Amino acid sequence: MMTWWETLRLALDAIVAHRVRSILTTLGITIGIAAVTLSVGMAQGATASISSEIGSLGSNLLTVQAGYFSHDGGQPMDPSTMPTLSMEDAEALSDPTIAPDIAAAAPAIQSGFELAARDTSIGTQAEATTPAWLAVQSRTLAVGEFFTPEQYDDGAAVVVLGSNSASQLFGDPGAAVGQTVTANSTSLLVIGVLEQSGGMMSTDDLAVIPLTTYRDRLSWGEEPIGAIYLQATSADRLTQAHQEAAALLAGRRGAATSEEAGIMIVSQQSLVQAMEQVTNVLTLLLGGIAAISLVVGGIGVMNIMLVSVQERVREIGLRKALGARRRTILAQFLTEAAMLALVGGALGLALSAGVAWLVTTLAEFPVPVSLPTVLLALGVSAAIGLVAGSYPASRASRLAPIDALRRE
Amino acid sequence: MTATTPDLAAGPGASEALPVLQLRGIWKTYSTGTVHVHALRGVDLDVHAGEYVAIMGPSGSGKSTLMNVIGCLDVPTAGQYVLDGEDVAHLSDNALADIRNQRIGFVFQQFNLLPTQSAWRNVELPLWYARVKASERKQRALDALARVGLAERAHHKPGELSGGQQQRVAIARALVTDPALILADEPTGNLDSISTADVLGLLDELHAAGRTIVLITHEAEVAARAQRVVHVFDGGIAGIDEKAATP
Structure with missing residues (x-):
């Protein structure tokens, strides 16, 4: 061999x-x-x-939504019995005595905006929300300020732009602060631009305004709250926060479970998974x-x-x-x-x-x-x-x- | 078929030494379906140490089959074949491979050298299969090449050598294992007259040096170099010409 x-x-x-x-x-x-x-x-x-x-999204973020899902094979729901969220839900959720593992709650109404600057206009996603939104979403500002509780209470005509929206309207995000944009013939003062969120689920095409402003000047009729963003006290309290929110919302509706009440609570982690x-x-x-x-x-x-x-x-x-x-x-x-x-x-x-x-x-x-x-x-x-x-x-x-x- | 030489009738252990090659009643039958072709019909043949025997016959006579049996390339259907003291008629594939490797040196009509390998690499090939160490292999290959007068061509590839030189390399390859038998199958069939004389001269030299040689040919001039010519016809031995007295 x-x-x-x-x-x-x-x-x-x-x-x-x-x-x-x-x-x-x-x-x-x-x-x-x-x-x-x-x-x-x-x-x-x-x-x-x-x-x-997972890190950039804020691993302690939960999103509460109501409505549009049914377990009985997609039967169209009667709009009058459609489950909704309210400001009171958000207030209850932010009460540390009721839900100790929830640090903050930010109710929001999402809608599409047509934003116009001097010579351009863009379609963008709008979030009408409370000052808590910034912390709950783990976002930071690149330039300027987020709206204050005072501005929120006053229903001030101010807007904070996502970085993409700001650069599309003004070329340079830095140049946006102090400018005026028009939405549905309402003038809004740009007071800040958000830092890029980056990553694949980025939300940089965005305009954030106070919920009060939206209700006073921009919406027709009483639009219900679209979503409530919840921040758990820490990432490892997420499950508890989830349970507390589910129990609280079900209890407020006299239902046994949040599913029965037509409430869905999603964590960003589950999206990532x-x-x-x-x-x-x-x-x-x-x-x-x-x-x-x-x-x-x-x-x-x-x-x-x-x-x-x-x-x-x-x-x-x-x-x-x-x-x-x-x-x-x-x-x-x-x-x-x-x-x-x-x-x-x-x-x-x-x-x-x-x-x-x-x-x-x-x-x-x-x-x-x-x-x-x-x-x-x-x-x-x-x-x-x-x-x-x-x-x-x-x-x-x-x-x-x-x-x-x-x-x- | 009776071609037994008288001294072999005495059998092994007689005054003569045991023959290198002893075939008794060798039959080879090829069967395809119901057709049976008898290529060999009971051949008896003995070749003694140091003999130079030519096997002659026209094509279809069975001489190629006889050569295959002698070379352990094929096993006989019936009969007894003792090579260098060992009964090889019914050995396994592997045992036959070892017998071919150690006891027989082949020289083919087509030379059958590996074209990509140098002369000494070709010559050492049987030693690979004999599990010889690399250094010893090279030395023995070079010695064998020197023996056939090609020492200075050791590093040439077959394509760089003449037909006669290629056949000399093949003979060196046959010698390198120091086999009991050199079996040459039409060794001059592909050579011109000068190279033919050259190669036959070399075989004569090897014979003179005591090698046992069996040469298969259909050319009378080539066969004439041998001591003894065995004529094969129709699967049997038709006659034996003795050129000189058997030792």
Whole structure:
């Protein structure tokens, strides 16, 4: 039996002897491995940015909403019996004696605004809310001030803009403060611009105004509260805060549970978890498609190894005549196939590292290629080579030396 | 078929040493479905140490089948074959591979050198399969090449050598394991007259040095170099020409 080193040298000789063919064969594996590592890397990058989102969203945020969901298969609800939220709900929720784990509550009415500056106008999302909103949403101001409780009580004609809205209207967010915007022919003074929220669930297209102002000047009729944002005292009190809010709101409506009362309480974490599930499915999908290309690459290796065995029938015959045992021939061709696939896998990793670097620098989207991925990719490509090579190798090893030598 | 030489009738342990090659009643039948073709019909043959025997016959005579059986490349359907003191007629694949490796040196019509490997790499090939250490392999390969007069061509690839030189490399490869038998299958079939003389001269030298050689050919001039010519016809031995007295 030859030593492993000699077997490797022999395989390398055969691969180098058919350079072009070897390169074309490995291309399938190269593309397959690159596709798998890149799609896994992208999914990991997406998951990582979603995880960092948890922090930026404020992990102690709960959103209370009423209405539009039913458990009986989407029967249209009667508007008069539609569950609603009220200012009183918000006040009760912010009472520390009733709900000790809720630090603050900010009721809000959301609507679409047409905001006009001197020469531009934009459509933006508006939040009519209380001064507590800033802290509850864990937002900060880039320039200017948020509206004060006094301004809130007075129903002052002021607005705080999201950074996108501010730059769309005034070019530079810094230039917005002190300017006037018009919404439904009501003039509002820009008193502050929010810091960019960043991340994927960003809310930078935004105009925040006092709820009182909205009700006095901008709304027609008595619009109900759309949502109440709750801030738990800390991230680990979130579950308790959730339960307290649910019990309180159900109790105020004489219902056993908040679901029965038509109240839904969502944490940002549950949204993040839902998004993570989506990315997991995406990972599987992308990875699966990429894995198919790997299988195709493996079939390519098998094909080429069959051709190689066919071409080298005389060589195999000679080796057997000179004393090579069946296992030696088997090992020779298996090693060759595994080495082809392994070289393809290594090239694929190099390719994906290059593409990952490009995507990370150009698109500023992190595509990590981790060590476990690298090792897994190499292991998988070697395994593909062994599986794809086993049939051709066993055919080679079973050739009878005379038949093999006779073949012209 | 009766081709038994008188001294072998005495059997092993007689005054003569045991023959290198002893075939008794060798049959080889190829069956495809209901058709049975008898390529060999009970061949008896002995070759003694140091003998130079040519096996001659037209194509279809069974000489190639006989060569395959002698070379342990094929197993006979019936009969007894003792090679260098070992009964090899019914060995396993692996055991036959070892026998070929250790006891037989092959020389083929097509040379069968690996085109990507240098001369000495080709010559050391049987030693790989004999599990010989790398350093010893190289030394023995170079020695064998020197033996056939190609010491200075050790690092040339087959494509850089003439046909005669390539066959010399192949002969060096056959010698490198120091086998009991050198089996040459039409060794000059692919060579011009000058190279033919060259290669046959080398075989003569090896014979003079005491090697046992069995040469298969269909050319009378080539067969004429041997001590003894065995004529094969229709699966049997049709006659034996003795050029000189058997030792």
